[in-house]
Amino acid sequence: xxxxxxxxxxxxxxxxxxxxxxxxxxxxxxxxxxxxxxxxxxxxxxxxxxxxxxxxxxxxxxxxxxxxxxxxxxxxxxxxxxxxxxxxxxxxxxxxxxxxxxxxxxxxxxxxxxxxxxxxxxxxxxxxxxxxxxxxxxxxxxxxxxxxxxxxxxxxxxxxxxxxxxxxxxxxxxxxxxxxxxxxxxxxxxxxxxxxxxxxxxxxxxxxxxxxxxxxxxxxxxxxxxxxxxxxxxxxxxxxxxxxxxxxxxxxxxxxxxxxxxxxxxxxxxxxxxxxxxxxxxxxxxxxxxxxxxxxxxxxxxxxxxxxxxxxxxxxxxxxxxxxxxxxxxxxxxxxxxxxxxxxxxxxxxxxxxxxxxxxxxxxxxxxxxxxx
Amino acid sequence: xxxxxxxxxxxxxxxxxxxxxxxxxxxxxxxxxxxxxxxxxxxxxxxxxxxxxxxxxxxxxxxxxxxxxxxxxxxxxxxxxxxxxxxxxxxxxxxxxxxxxxxxxxxxxxxxxxxxxxxxxxxxxxxxxxxxxxxxxxxxxxxxxxxxxxxxxxxxxxxxxxxxxxxxxxxxxxxxxxxxxxxxxxxxxxxxxxxxxxxxxxxxxxxxxxxxxxxxxxxxxxxxxxxxxxxxxxxxxxxxxxxxxxxxxxxxxxxxxxxxxxxxxxxxxxxxxxxxxxxxxxxxxxxxxxxx
Amino acid sequence: xxxxxxxxxxxxxxxxxxxxxxxxxxxxxxxxxxxxxxxxxxxxxxxxxxxxxxxxxxxxxxxxxxxxxxxxxxxxxxxxxxxxxxxxxxxxxxxxxxxxxxxxxxxxxxxxxxxxxxxxxxxxxxxxxxxxxxxxxxxxxxxxxxxxxxxxxxxxxxxxxxxxxxxxxxxxxxxxxxxxxxxxxxxxxxxxxxxxxxxxxxxxxxxxxxxxxxxxxxxxxxxxxxxxxxxxxxxxxxxxxxxxxxxxxxxxxxxxxxxxxxxxxxxxxxxxxxxxxxxxxxxxxxxxxxxxxxxxxxxxxxxxxxxxx
Numbered sequence: 001x002x003x004x005x006x007x008x009x010x011x012x013x014x015x016x017x018x019x020x021x022x023x024x025x026x027x028x029x030x031x032x033x034x035x036x037x038x039x040x041x042x043x044x045x046x047x048x049x050x051x052x053x054x055x056x057x058x059x060x061x062x063x064x065x066x067x068x069x070x071x072x073x074x075x076x077x078x079x080x081x082x083x084x085x086x087x088x089x090x091x092x093x094x095x096x097x098x099x100x101x102x103x104x105x106x107x108x109x110x111x112x113x114x115x116x117x118x119x120x121x122x123x124x125x126x127x128x129x130x131x132x133x134x135x136x137x138x139x140x141x142x143x144x145x146x147x148x149x150x151x152x153x154x155x156x157x158x159x160x161x162x163x164x165x166x167x168x169x170x171x172x173x174x175x176x177x178x179x180x181x182x183x184x185x186x187x188x189x190x191x192x193x194x195x196x197x198x199x200x201x202x203x204x205x206x207x208x209x210x211x212x213x214x215x216x217x218x219x220x221x222x223x224x225x226x227x228x229x230x231x232x233x234x235x236x237x238x239x240x241x242x243x244x245x246x247x248x249x250x251x252x253x254x255x256x257x258x259x260x261x262x263x264x265x266x267x268x269x270x271x272x273x274x275x276x277x278x279x280x281x282x283x284x285x286x287x288x289x290x291x292x293x294x295x296x297x298x299x300x301x302x303x304x305x306x307x308x309x310x311x312x313x314x315x316x317x318x319x320x321x322x323x324x325x326x327x328x329x330x331x332x333x334x335x336x337x338x339x340x341x342x343x344x345x346x347x348x349x350x351x352x353x354x355x356x357x358x359x360x361x362x363x364x365x366x367x368x369x370x371x372x373x
Numbered sequence: 374x375x376x377x378x379x380x381x382x383x384x385x386x387x388x389x390x391x392x393x394x395x396x397x398x399x400x401x402x403x404x405x406x407x408x409x410x411x412x413x414x415x416x417x418x419x420x421x422x423x424x425x426x427x428x429x430x431x432x433x434x435x436x437x438x439x440x441x442x443x444x445x446x447x448x449x450x451x452x453x454x455x456x457x458x459x460x461x462x463x464x465x466x467x468x469x470x471x472x473x474x475x476x477x478x479x480x481x482x483x484x485x486x487x488x489x490x491x492x493x494x495x496x497x498x499x500x501x502x503x504x505x506x507x508x509x510x511x512x513x514x515x516x517x518x519x520x521x522x523x524x525x526x527x528x529x530x531x532x533x534x535x536x537x538x539x540x541x542x543x544x545x546x547x548x549x550x551x552x553x554x555x556x557x558x559x560x561x562x563x564x565x566x567x568x569x570x571x572x573x574x575x576x577x578x579x580x581x582x583x584x585x586x587x588x589x590x591x592x593x594x595x596x597x598x599x600x601x602x603x604x605x606x607x608x609x610x611x612x613x614x615x616x617x618x619x620x621x622x623x624x625x626x627x628x629x630x631x632x633x634x635x636x637x638x639x640x641x642x643x644x645x646x647x648x649x650x651x652x653x654x655x656x657x658x659x660x661x662x663x664x665x
Numbered sequence: 666x667x668x669x670x671x672x673x674x675x676x677x678x679x680x681x682x683x684x685x686x687x688x689x690x691x692x693x694x695x696x697x698x699x700x701x702x703x704x705x706x707x708x709x710x711x712x713x714x715x716x717x718x719x720x721x722x723x724x725x726x727x728x729x730x731x732x733x734x735x736x737x738x739x740x741x742x743x744x745x746x747x748x749x750x751x752x753x754x755x756x757x758x759x760x761x762x763x764x765x766x767x768x769x770x771x772x773x774x775x776x777x778x779x780x781x782x783x784x785x786x787x788x789x790x791x792x793x794x795x796x797x798x799x800x801x802x803x804x805x806x807x808x809x810x811x812x813x814x815x816x817x818x819x820x821x822x823x824x825x826x827x828x829x830x831x832x833x834x835x836x837x838x839x840x841x842x843x844x845x846x847x848x849x850x851x852x853x854x855x856x857x858x859x860x861x862x863x864x865x866x867x868x869x870x871x872x873x874x875x876x877x878x879x880x881x882x883x884x885x886x887x888x889x890x891x892x893x894x895x896x897x898x899x900x901x902x903x904x905x906x907x908x909x910x911x912x913x914x915x916x917x918x919x920x921x922x923x924x925x926x927x928x929x930x931x932x933x934x935x936x937x938x939x940x941x942x943x944x945x946x947x948x949x950x951x952x953x954x955x956x957x958x959x960x961x962x963x964x965x966x967x968x969x970x971x972x973x974x
Contacts, residue, residue: 052558071686073564085555089577098573099563146559389777396774400788406803406847407791413806426807426817478696486693494701501708503960505908507932507949509707511942512714515727535707538700566685567692596796598911603937613798617915620802629812632802640799647794651787654794655855 002061003028003186004049004154009058011044011210018044020210022058026154029184035197036207037233042190045207046158049188051075063153073102078147079156082163084139086131092142093127096149103150117145120179137168144179157189161196173199194234198222206230223360228369231289231362237326240336242288243366246281253278255288255363259313260332267309270358275373281365286372289362292326292339297346298353308355315346329354414438414634421629437630441638445631447618450607454638457615461595464526464611468533469590475534476541476586477579481571483542484549485557495546501539509536510603517604524606532604533594540593541586548582549575584653592643592654612639712953719946727942736947746948749926752838753955756927757906759842760849764902765895767846768853773883775854776861786858790851797848801915804844805831834924837917841925844916849905853898860894861887900963907955928952 002025011019018041026032034042047053049060051072060068067075078099086095093114100110118124121141131139140160147155157176161169177200180187191197197204198218205215206229214226225231231239244255244267253269267288269278298310316335317328320342327338327346338354346352363372409426414437416430443453479498483491513532514523522528552575560570601611610618616639620632647654722732740746771789775782792800807813810829818826830836830843864887872882910929917925919934926934928948936945 047558050558050562052561069686070683071689072558072561073566074683074686075562077562079559079562081555081559083553083555085553085559087556087560087574087577089574098560098565102564102569146563150563392774392777393779396771396779396785399771400785403788403792403847403851406800406807409807410803421812425820426813475700479700482693482696488690488693491697494697497709498700498704500960501704503904503956504708504712505929505949505952505956507908507910507929508715508953509711510933510949511718511727511936511946512711513707535703538703542700567689567696592794596798596911598796598798598914599933602914603933613796613911616796616802617798620805620915621918629806633806636799636802640795643794643796644791647791648787651790655790655859 002026003030003063004188005061005064006045006049007059007061009045009048009060010056011041011048011053012056018210019048019055022210022212024205024212024215026186026188028186031180031187031189031200031202033189033191033197033201033204034207035191035194035204035233038192040207041210042192042207043158046079046156046188046190049154050077050079050156076152077154077156078150078152079158080143080147080160082159084131084143084163086139086142086146088131091128091130092123092134092145095131095142096127096145099146099150113149113151117149120148121145136164137172140164140172144176148179148183153186155185155187157187159191160189162191162193176200195236198234204234206233208233225289225362225371227371228287228289228364231364235291237292237337237339239289239291241364242290242331242334242336244286244288246278246284246286246363248282250274250279253282255286257288258332259311260330265309265311267356267358267361269361269363269373273359273361273373277372278363281372285366287364287366287369289364290336290356291360292337294357294360295338295340295354296357297340297344298355299344308357311354311356313352313354315348315350315352318346318348327352410633410636410640414441414630414637416630418626418628418630437628437634438638440628441619441631441634445619445628445635446622447615448607448622454612454615454619454635457610457612458638460526460605460609461611461613464529464533465591465594468530468537468594469587471530472534472537472541472590473583473586475538476543477545477576477583478571479538479542480545480547480549481575483546485552485554485570485575486567495542498539498542501536502543506536506599510599514604523604524609526605526609528604529600529609529611532600533590533597537590537593540589544582544586544589545579548579552578581653581656584650585656588646588650588653591646595643715946715949715953718942719950721943721946723942723946725940725942732943736943737951739944740947740951743944745923745926746928746931748923749928749931752925753906753927756838756841756845756909757903759839760845760906761899761902763842763846764850764853765898767850768898769857769888769891771850771854772857772861773887775858786855789854792848793852795848797909797911798915800844800848801912804840804847805916808840808843831917832921834921837921837925841912841916845906845909845912848912849902853902856894856898857891860891864890896963896966900959903959904956907952928955 004024004026006022006024009019009022010017022041022045024032034045036042044053048055051067051070051074055068058068059066062075062077087098090098096114096117097110100113105113114127115124118127121144123138123141123145126134126138126142131142134142140163143160160176161172164172173196179185180200189196189200201218203216204218204221205212206221206226207213208229214221214230216224221230222234225234228241232241242257244257246253246269247256248254248269251271251274253274255267255269256264257267259265295311296308311331313329313331315327315329319326319328322342324342325340325344325346327340327344328335329338329352340346364370365372412427412430413421415433415435417432417434417436420428420431441453442455442458444451445453447454447457483495517523517528517531520528520531522531556574557570560574565573595611596613597611598613598617601614602617605611605614616635619635717729718727719736720731720733721728722730722735775785779785808828808831810816810827810832813828815826815828818828830840868886868890869882872886877885908929909927910933913919913925913927913930919926919930928951932945932948932952934945935941935948939945
């Protein structure tokens with residue numbers, strides 16, 4: 001039995017359809033992340049799960065029970081909001097205890113819950129302060145504490161880290177992951193930050209225009225994207241999309257890429273990544289997807305030889321990130337991004353030789369943007 | 374204003390001195406009527422007749438104040454303003470309390486529980502802020518008569534509540550719009566219902582707007598003349614109506630010092646509120662007219 | 666939560682809610698309903714009622730003998746009404762323009778990092794806290810030719826000084842303007858000051874880097890930013906002008922003669938003291954039309970604005 005099941009949910013505001021036939025099932029103890037650009041419907045879906053927005057059609061089950069028409073209070077759900085939504089007139093302790101108080105939990109149990117949660121989140125010294133006396137990170141902890149105190153069936157996190165500064169965000173991210181591993185809670189988490197999605201999730205649902213485009217593990221979504229949008233959305237810097245023409249036959253497909261010279265760049269397609277669909281696209285344009293880390297520098301000084309087709313081109317921009325080097329290199333009329341190790345000595349304006357690792361390349365149909373291989 | 378460095382030439386300093394002088398003169402102009410009112414109310418009548426609008430009184434006397442409060446004639450009666458002052462008090466207190474509470478609940482329901490037609494409902498309520506009250510005088514007089522409330526302070530309480538709700542709703546709605554919806558969502562998920570969210574979550578953060586609403590309603594109702602003169606009987610007139618009668622009573626000698634003392638008595642409550650809570654008074658005045 | 670729910674098929678869904686769920690849906694409406702009913706009856710119902718009365722020949726008591734638009738014809742032919750309407754145009758026009766200019770100038774001057782700004786602001790604004798009756802009583806005293814400003818200035822040695830607007834039928838309306846401006850200009854100042862404070866500081870900084878002088882910054886950049894404030898201020902002042910009743914009653918009583926009658930006093934006099942309820946109602950309806958002409962564009966922009974906010 002799933003902890004949460006969503007069946008064919010639709011939501012319309014006036015004439016605009018914000019959620020288009022969403023179906024989803026989440027196992028108990030699973031950490032699911034809804035990710036997508038703003039306006040994709042992820043927050044609406046989250047509000048629908050919480051009961052804060054009635055759905056237009058469809059069903060919703062929590063622990064096997066139909067809760068579609070239940071009020072938020074009747075759903076046994078806790079939520080951590082982007083703005084934390086702490087009650088400003090109450091102390092931290094009162095904030096944490098409010099939900100239990102409303103549910104008429106005996107006083108002794110309430111005290112116990114506060115002590116437990118405060119210790120878990122290391123906020124014991126803050127219990128008698130007002131939210132206005134807390135820092136952003138502390139408020140974040142209190143908001144989580146409020147959710148944890150109730151021990152509901154499902155936790156909802158609505159972009160909980162996006163109001164924190166970069167350093168704190170990474171710290172809290174780790175902490176949320178630890179909490180989940182320790183408590184084994186069921187979590188639905190909304191974010192627009194694909195790194196958050198990759199690092200935290202058991203499974204990711206990538207959304208766009210009110211639909212779930214792909215639902216899978218972080219590895220599946222990253223390495224095996226369903227279409228151009230998912231491929232481009234996950235990963236930073238983004239995947240390179242290169243116009244190519246498919247040639248050859250089953251067992252020996254090739255891609256030829258116009259790089260400006262008389263000779264096109266020819267990239268053999270690995271046989272193990274062939275799909276039956278390819279045969280219908282021979283001689284036609286396709287979109288080749290290569291992530292920046294699918295390139296490596298051909299450098300005699302580095303010694304070890306690398307597999308892959310050789311690509312001779314020119315560096316235009318070098319962006320060191322510290323850990324590694326991001327290069328913009330020319331590819332015909334356009335440019336692509338390449339990620340190299342920090343030892344690279346690439347210089348803007350100089351020629352560079354790169355090896356292309358085709359073993360993790362993906363192919364898309366340019367019109368429909370769907371995956372070919 | 375910013376803190377940008379500006380040139381400090383003698384000319385600029387002169388300009389700044391002129392600026393202060395101008396502002397000071399304007400302040401004196403605005404203060405003049407109040408000064409005149411206070412001075413005149415403290416002078417004996419002979420001194421006033423001798424002229425000298427701004428001259429300080431030779432002999433200070435509270436006689437005019439005592440007369441205005443206790444024995445001055447307002448129309449046919451000569452019992453001073455005291456009774457009418459108490460009428461105003463007994464109209465203002467319930468009317469302010471009821472209209473503020475209703476406005477708070479309305480603002481809460483309209484912003485945090487948006488139902489279909491909530492916007493239209495608010496627009497229709499808002500219109501009540503703007504109608505010229507002349508358009509409701511005659512029907513209201515008849516209705517009060519049917520309800521048996523004509524010429525009573527209860528009738529005036531009803532009238533002020535009815536036409537005050539539009540303003541209080543506007544205040545609370547505009548204030549609650551800026552309270553994050555997420556806070557209400559969090560309380561809903563915590564299991565709190567409509568009234569519990571109002572009492573426990575919203576009211577504790579409503580201090581400033583309650584003050585604005587109370588002060589606004591207080592000054593409006595205290596200063597009202599139109600409803601008072603149209604609907605009050607002899608025994609239920611508010612102090613503004615009595616003051617107007619006092620000033621227009623033409624029997625005997627015209628006692629300007631008593632007029633001014635009467636005006637001060639009628640003005641003091643709102644002036645005191647203004648001095649004590651001027652910030653909130655301004656906020657009430659500007660509510661809804663300047664965004665943010 | 667930013668939009669109202671799409672029309673749910675309530676008939677199909679209502680039964681699926683739990684009891685408390687249903688209560689939760691109904692309660693907000695239930696809370697607003699009394700106020701809505703009150704507005705419906707006491708505002709909209711009364712407007713219709715007064716309109717109906719304006720179509721009758723009612724005199725001392727309301728009666729429902731319909732005479733069509735005859736009262737309106739009488740109204741427009743009425744010399745006193747025409748004076749009142751003309752007075753409103755003069756009074757309202759001057760009142761609004763002077764308040765705007767004075768309020769803007771005071772606000773800009775106060776916005777120059779003035780020491781004791783709070784005290785000055787309090788002084789400029791306090792008349793707004795007073796009842797218009799009090800204002801009328803005070804100014805009636807100050808403008809009194811025998812004992813007020815005129816006698817004061819004459820006492821200083823200017824024997825020929827004359828300032829008797831209050832008793833001059835041609836000038837009394839301007840005396841009203843003086844008192845009304847004194848009462849309301851501080852309020853306009855507060856509006857403008859709030860508007861000035863809401864202007865982004867970096868605008869001044871950018872202009873300073875561009876080398877623009879302060880007067881030019883105000884004229885070219887700041888004042889255009891205050892357009893919405895001007896708009897609101899005009900609406901509110903116009904509204905005060907149309908409704909003004911108390912001030913006339915206390916300052917001039919409509920006199921000398923009916924030289925300072927305004928529609929508000931005309932309406933009151935005919936409805937309550939002269940036994941002309943039909944005619945009074947017609948004048949009330951004309952006042953409502955005047956307010957509506959100003960209000961409709963204002964409300965339109967307000968509500969459009971609040972949807973975005």
